[in-house]
Every structure is written in structure tokens, then in C-alpha cells.
Amino acid sequence: MNEIDPANRFSLDAVRKLESAGAEPAGRLNKVALQVASQYRRDTMSPVMVSGVLRLVEFALLFASGFVLFAYRVGLNTHLFWQYAAIIAAVSLAAVILLELSDCYQVQALMRPVRNLGRILLVWSGAFALLALAGFFMKVSEDFSRLLFGGWFVIGFALIFGLRLVLSNMIRRWARNGAMERRAVIVGGGKSAEALIRSVEQQPYNxxxxxxxxxxxxxxxxxxIVAGYPKLGNIAELIEFARIARIDMLIVALPITAETRVLALLKKLWVLPVDIRLSAHSNQLQFRPRSYSYIGSVPMLDIFDKPINDWDSVAKRAFDIVLSLIGIALFSPVMLITAIAIKLDSEGPVIFRQKRHGFNNEVIEVYKFRSMFTELSDPSARQAVTKNDPRVTRVGRIIRKTSIDELPQFFNALFGSLSLVGPRPHAIAAQSHNLLYNEVVDGYFARHRVKPGVTGWAQINGWRGEMDTDEKIRKRTEYDLYYIENWSLWLDLKILLLTPVRLLNTENAY
Known part of the structure; x- marks a missing residue:
């Protein structure tokens, strides 16, 4: 799809010029890396999502065209109304399934609809062949209009092919302007990286x-400079780079035999919310074909997949929106009473805003009901709240024990900075014995590969409240990582249903 954009290449002179520029880099990134990262701040459209939407659109178009023809040719008052509707839906669904089985939803096929014209015609004909076969064996074919289905065959094929002609032009435009692409960073340089880049460049329409x-x-x-691309920094700087740029994939260009070095790299990189692939294009070890994923014909070994990606992320976002609205409606009387009680109990705002780490380590603002005296509040959470903490108000003790102070986070989940279920976000300066949490737990930031949640797997398993020991932080992180690796909508629903029950245990909530 995307022949490597010349704009992404750098000359050695250009790199040196950027390095000598006066602007200061963000964090540990050098000026070249900072400039490149700034080019990729925007999210892109996933090819998986585009092809998924196309499936839905094609089914809808085929069904709608067949139903309109039925209404025009036969009429809606026929005694076979439901039979016609079921047949039209079944043929439309069969066409989409057959198009999927014949790889007609792959990006390469969508880019070249004319070349795949014969395959599309064969698939659409196959759907009608199944219809004819079913009618023959059920001995009902004479009850239905042949003219209707003949006209639908022609119109349906024209719609499928016409839609794909339009989409191929759109995909090419999206590829040119960077709206639809998978952004990859090569980990490891030298000859192996150069060979990998050359192999990827040779793949048409990738x-x-x-x-x-x-x-x-x-x-x-x-x-x-390797194959026209700059070496932007070391592995520590790569993590900083991936926090700024919207990167989809890291490709490790090292031989599988370099086991020690590969493992050392993966130990650092697995905290990032990206796909991690190990290039296998030049390895002597051969695995079964099903062991590989491919970029064109370049084989890759899948090491880590980005969690909750593509359609899973759509399903989870829809889940959050619907249940957040239900939660806001259900708990609005409690929130109103709480707001009045806070205002009567002590001076200051009702809502407390706190900076916390969100998805991919981004800083987000989380809403809570204020539970401390305004002048004693600790937005950075450097000093954890303890039992009988004098900073907590009378109302604050009640709402913290019952977790009512967390109810405004339904609005965070509705607006998208939080999910309803996920690893609980910690304040950016949260500490244990004068150490930041990421200094206590190796791989702590792997919790941030998904969006944080209002409640989570750790919380319903007893790891809520004060994190006053290193062991508690490790346990919470362990449960959070289990959730990320085993996520499903059913697990989210289970956690939500168990949360009110687990809140009855207030032993660790101060």
C-alpha cells in the first residue's frame, strides 16, 4: 500500500544540521528524534478497522438493494414477506463470508479492485449458487421471483465493485497523507536492519x-544512517519516543540466535502499548508457516501484541459509554447529596482534580469528590493517606470508606480519559518509602499499556486503599498485568458486578 515515503528518509548532512540546531529536546530525546516524533503525534486509521467497516457497509448495501428490489418488484404485502427478507439477508451474509474467505478484504485486494474483479464476480456468483442449491433441495424455487434475483445479482455486483473502486482511491489518499498506515520503528541497526528495510521496501502495497x-x-x-533512515537514539530514548509518537509496531532486527541481547531488549520494551515483532527474514532457523505473521512476504515472529486493540477497543469504548451513562443516571441522587454534604462540612470546591498517569504514561486529570481540607490537600499524593489521617474531613472519611468519592470518575470514563475497568491510575508522584512506584516494581509502567479504570481486577481481589508497603505495590501490579493479558468484555462485566460487593470490605480504605 505505502511505498516508503521519501520524506521519511534523511541524509547524513540533514541529521547533523538538526543536531546542531538550537532547540532543546524533550526529556532525553535528541533533536532529530524529537522532530521525527512530532510528525507522528496523530492517531491513524487501522487497516483492520477499515476492512471491518467495509464488511458492515457491504452487507448493508447488499441487503438494502435486495430489499428495495423486492419491495418494487414483489411488494411488501406478499405472504412470503419474511421468507424474502430472510433469503436476502442470508445471501448478503454469505457474500461477505465468501469475500472474507477469499481474502478480498485484505488491504492489497482493496487497493487493486480491477485486478480482483474476477474473484469478486466468482464470490457473488457463489452466494447465488448456494441460494439456487438451497431452493432446489427444498423444492421452493418456483415460489420466488427469478426476475427479482436476476436483477439483484447485477445491481449487487455493481454496488460491490463500485464501492471498492471508491475505497481504493480513498485508501491511496489516506496512505499518501499518513492517515492510514502502520508506523514501525526498527530496533537494532547495521547490516541486519538494512536487509530488513530493503525487504520491506520491496513489498508492493504494504x-x-x-x-x-x-x-x-x-x-x-x-x-x-541505515538504508536512508536515521538512527534516532538508544533503547531508553526509544521508550521516550514511543510516549510522544503514535507508534504501532517495533520490529527487532536481530537474529534469533542472539538470545541474550534479544531478551535484554524485550525486558525494556514490553512496557510499551505496541506490537513487538522479531524479524525472521534472514534467520537460518525455520519454523512452520503458521508460526509467522507477515509484512508482505517478510516473515515476523510475534513476541507481544498491543492489548485491547482494533475492534476490541471499539467494543470496550462502547461498553464504557453505555454503562457510564447508566451509572451517572443511577447514582446522580447520591452524588447530589454528597456534593451538598461536602459544601456544608468544610470550605472549598466539591470536586478535587488530581494529575495521574493514564494510557501510555500520558498525564490525565481525574475527578473525585474532595475528601480533605482544601488547605491540606495533596494533589501530587507524595504523602499517602493513612488511618485517622487529620487531613481528611468528617464527610471525607465516610465517602472514602464507601468509595463514594470515586463516583465523579463516571464522567472521566464517559469523556474517555478513563475506562470503567482497568488498572487504577496512580498519582504521578505517588511514593512508597520515598521511592516512586516504578522504582519499586520492575516493569511497573506496563500497567499503562491500556487505559486506566475506575475499578479493576486488583481492587476486587483486595488490593485497594493505602499502598504502604512494597509488597502491596507489587501485588497490585501483578493483578493489573493479569487483567491486561486476560482482558475480555465478560471479565470487565464480572469486575463491575463484583465491585459493590468487594466495597463492603473497608479494611484498607481510609
């Missing part, structure tokens, strides 16, 4: 955009 290269080795062992 949707990969290479954003740069990161390698821990110095310029003598790993040159600053």
Missing part, C-alpha cells in the same frame, strides 16, 4: 511506514 531506527551500539558498530 502499509508499513518506517519512522526510524534505535540501537544501543555506537556509530562505529551501528551507522547513524
Amino acid at each position: 502499509d508499513i511506514r518506517i519512522c526510524g531506527i534505535f540501537d544501543d551500539r555506537d556509530d562505529k558498530r551501528s551507522p547513524p
Whole structure:
């Protein structure tokens, strides 16, 4: 799909010019990496999502065209109304399934509808062949209008092919302007990275955009420019880069035999919410074909997948919106009474806003009912709330014990900064024995590969409230990582249903 954009290439002179520029980099990133990262701040459309939407649109178009023809040719008052409707729906569904089985929803096929004209015609004919076969064996074919189905065959094929002609032009435009692509970073430089890049470049109509290269080795062992792409920094800087740029994939260009180095890299990189692939294009070890995923014909070994991605993310977002609205409606009397009680009990605002770590380590603002005296509040959470803490108001003790102070987070979930279920977000300066949580737990930031939640798997398993020991932080992180690896909508629903029951245990809530 996307022949590698020349705009992504850098000359050595250009790199040196950027490095000598006066602007200061953000964090540990050098100026070149910062400039490249800033080009990729926007989210892109996923090819999986585009092809998924196309399935729905094609089913709807085929069904609608068949139903309109039925209404015009036969009429809606026929005694076979439901039979016609069921047949039209079944043929439309069969066509979509057959198009899927024949790989007609792959990006390469969508880019070249003319080349796939014969395959599309064969699939649509196959759907009607199944219809004819069913009518023959059920001995009911004479009851239905042949003219109707003949006309639908012609119109339906024209709609499928016409839609794909339009979509192919749209995909090409999206590819040119970067709206639809998979952004990849190469991990590891030198000859292996160059061979990988050349192989990816040779794949026609692939949707990969290479954003740069990161390698821990110095310029003598790993040159600053590889196949026209700059080495943007080391692995620590890659993590900073991926916090800014919307990266989809990390491709590790190291041989499988370099086990120690590969494992060391993966230990650092797995905290990022991206797909991680190990290039297998030049490895001597051969696995079964099903062991690989492919970029064009370039084989990759799947190491980590981005959690809750594509349609899973759509389903989870819809789940959040619907249940957040229900929660707001259901608990609005409680929230109103709480707001009045807070206002009468102490001076200050009703809502307390706190900066916390969100998805991909982004800083978000979380809403809570204020439970502390305004002048004693601790927005950075450097000092954890303890039992009988004098900073907590009378009303605050009640709403913290019952978790009523968390109810405004339904609005966070509705607006999208939180999910209803996920790892609980911690304040950006939360500490244990003067150590930040990420200094206590190795891989702590892997919790941020998904959007944080109002409630979570750790909370319903007893790990809520004060995190006053390193063991509690490790346990909460362990349960959060279990949730990420085992996510499903059923698990989210289970956690939501169990949350009110688990809140009856207020032992650790102060």
C-alpha cells in the first residue's frame, strides 16, 4: 500500500544540521528524534478497522438493494414477506463470508479492485449458487421471483465493485497523507536492519511506514544512517519516543540466535502499548508457516501484541459509554447529596482534580469528590493517606470508606480519559518509602499499556486503599498485568458486578 515515503528518509548532512540546531529536546530525546516524533503525534486509521467497516457497509448495501428490489418488484404485502427478507439477508451474509474467505478484504485486494474483479464476480456468483442449491433441495424455487434475483445479482455486483473502486482511491489518499498506515520503528541497526528495510521496501502495497531506527551500539558498530533512515537514539530514548509518537509496531532486527541481547531488549520494551515483532527474514532457523505473521512476504515472529486493540477497543469504548451513562443516571441522587454534604462540612470546591498517569504514561486529570481540607490537600499524593489521617474531613472519611468519592470518575470514563475497568491510575508522584512506584516494581509502567479504570481486577481481589508497603505495590501490579493479558468484555462485566460487593470490605480504605 505505502511505498516508503521519501520524506521519511534523511541524509547524513540533514541529521547533523538538526543536531546542531538550537532547540532543546524533550526529556532525553535528541533533536532529530524529537522532530521525527512530532510528525507522528496523530492517531491513524487501522487497516483492520477499515476492512471491518467495509464488511458492515457491504452487507448493508447488499441487503438494502435486495430489499428495495423486492419491495418494487414483489411488494411488501406478499405472504412470503419474511421468507424474502430472510433469503436476502442470508445471501448478503454469505457474500461477505465468501469475500472474507477469499481474502478480498485484505488491504492489497482493496487497493487493486480491477485486478480482483474476477474473484469478486466468482464470490457473488457463489452466494447465488448456494441460494439456487438451497431452493432446489427444498423444492421452493418456483415460489420466488427469478426476475427479482436476476436483477439483484447485477445491481449487487455493481454496488460491490463500485464501492471498492471508491475505497481504493480513498485508501491511496489516506496512505499518501499518513492517515492510514502502520508506523514501525526498527530496533537494532547495521547490516541486519538494512536487509530488513530493503525487504520491506520491496513489498508492493504494504502499509508499513518506517519512522526510524534505535540501537544501543555506537556509530562505529551501528551507522547513524541505515538504508536512508536515521538512527534516532538508544533503547531508553526509544521508550521516550514511543510516549510522544503514535507508534504501532517495533520490529527487532536481530537474529534469533542472539538470545541474550534479544531478551535484554524485550525486558525494556514490553512496557510499551505496541506490537513487538522479531524479524525472521534472514534467520537460518525455520519454523512452520503458521508460526509467522507477515509484512508482505517478510516473515515476523510475534513476541507481544498491543492489548485491547482494533475492534476490541471499539467494543470496550462502547461498553464504557453505555454503562457510564447508566451509572451517572443511577447514582446522580447520591452524588447530589454528597456534593451538598461536602459544601456544608468544610470550605472549598466539591470536586478535587488530581494529575495521574493514564494510557501510555500520558498525564490525565481525574475527578473525585474532595475528601480533605482544601488547605491540606495533596494533589501530587507524595504523602499517602493513612488511618485517622487529620487531613481528611468528617464527610471525607465516610465517602472514602464507601468509595463514594470515586463516583465523579463516571464522567472521566464517559469523556474517555478513563475506562470503567482497568488498572487504577496512580498519582504521578505517588511514593512508597520515598521511592516512586516504578522504582519499586520492575516493569511497573506496563500497567499503562491500556487505559486506566475506575475499578479493576486488583481492587476486587483486595488490593485497594493505602499502598504502604512494597509488597502491596507489587501485588497490585501483578493483578493489573493479569487483567491486561486476560482482558475480555465478560471479565470487565464480572469486575463491575463484583465491585459493590468487594466495597463492603473497608479494611484498607481510609
